[in-house]
Amino acid sequence: MKSIKDLIYFDYDKAKSLNSQLNGGIISELTRAIEEEGEMNSEVGFDIKILKGKIGGRDKEKSIRTEKIELYHELLNEIEKSLSEKKILTDLNHNFENGGESFNDFLKKVPEFTYVKSTGWSSFEDFERFKNIMENFNEIQRLIFASGLENNPEIIRQKEQINDLRKELKSSNKSNKSSEIKKLNAIEKNFDKTIEEESGAIFLDELFIDRIKTFLNTFSANRLNFRLAPFDVFNDFQILANLKSEYLVNGDFDNLIYTYGSRPNIKLSIFGIITSCPQKEDIRVDLNDEYIGYEENEMKDEDIFIKAFRGVFSSFENLEKFFFVPSYPKISVSPIAIYREVKFE
Known part of the structure; x- marks a missing residue:
């Protein structure tokens, strides 16, 4: 055919x-x-x-x-x-x-x-696409759900505060802006909380997102x-x-x-x-079985090191699954x- x-x-x-x-x-x-x-x-x-x-x-x-x-x-x-x-x-x-x-x-x-x-x-x-979505997930949530709350007085007030603080940070010549950044982060968290309460949106913890990205970069890059x-x-x-x-x-x-x-x-x-x-x-021969039957006092120092090192690689196999x-x-x-x-x- x-x-x-x-x-x-x-x-x-x-x-x-x-x-x-x-x-x-x-x-x-x-x-x-x-x-x-x-x-x-x-x-x-x-x-x-x-x-x-x-x-x-x-x-x-x-x-x-x-x-x-x-x-x-x-x-x-x-x-x-x-x-x-x-x-x-x-x-x-x-x-x-x-x-x-x-x-x-x-x-x-x-x-x-x-x-x-x-x-x-x-x-x-x-x-890579998954990581990009994860990285921008919260911003996309803010865009979608905040647009439906444009007439909400609390949303309007928080938006104005966020915009004003961001403008100040951009125009400021101060070398240490940590206090302003902390203030901005606090207002943004309250902004997200308001959106969640008013619309049912769900925001991911930023630390969780960073950990997921680290995990993917380690085991599944590109x-x-x-x-x-x-x-x-x-x-x-x-x-x-x-x-x-x-x-x-x-x-x-x-x-x-x-x-x-x-x-x-x-x-x-x-x-x-x-x-x-x-x-x-599993019918495979485990190459680490070569050490079965040997006590550590019967092995050379370099063999003890190699055995331990190869054991680490074996433990990675479960993570790779x-x-x-x-x-x-x-x-x-x-x-x-x-x-x-x-x-x-």
Whole structure:
């Protein structure tokens, strides 16, 4: 069955490497064409042959981008076809829905899969966007709810006090403005309290916001995640993927949100290789087990230090589970492409 794809995300570097291994240069002309054009601020491009005469820079860039995406589709289709022919690519939806087995039996097979493709309900999680919203949450609350209380005498009085104090702070030449700042903070807190009482608005504690930002910066800096549930009923089975912003086809995450939304109401597809597949019972060998059976007085000083140091890394593993480390029965995929697919005979 053939299909039309609206590409959202395409990791060209991985696709090129995979194609080279699969086809040995069969479509090397295609990959070379994508790379030869160098006029788009070092972005991936290609040598477009239809550009003739005096074409404007903006029109040329648009033409290059359009043709580049067309070549992306051709490369993606070729890779999916090659993997399917070699029986390396598994369509998870088709495998489960036509396998004639229970969900638990399906889960037992998942560790055997390598490259997978799946379609389902999804969501995008941009941690930088989340931090920005958290940072500005209280100001947005003030803007929305205070505007509905414009005729409230207490709100009017507090607004005037805040504006006057801010003007004084800007114009003041004093080196120490701590007393004025404390006074301003106190009035702003009363302003927020009045809004809460009159409108039901909720303000977050500023210290809480700072701690959340610190936590995110430590464990999830610049993360853009994708989450997809292939099956409507068994929605605890999910595919998790970490995205690189440079491979978003439309340029940035904001464009994607405006197009599909952070939680799309149309099913999307993902194609990539499984990179993490937790089991119900962990079958991994714990590398720290090498120290089992040894008393500290039997170990060298450097081994005691290494054991303690590696124990710290092990403790981080539980913290990292808060941020997109899959737990059974979820799996993690290194994505090559994310797209909306329209199938036809």
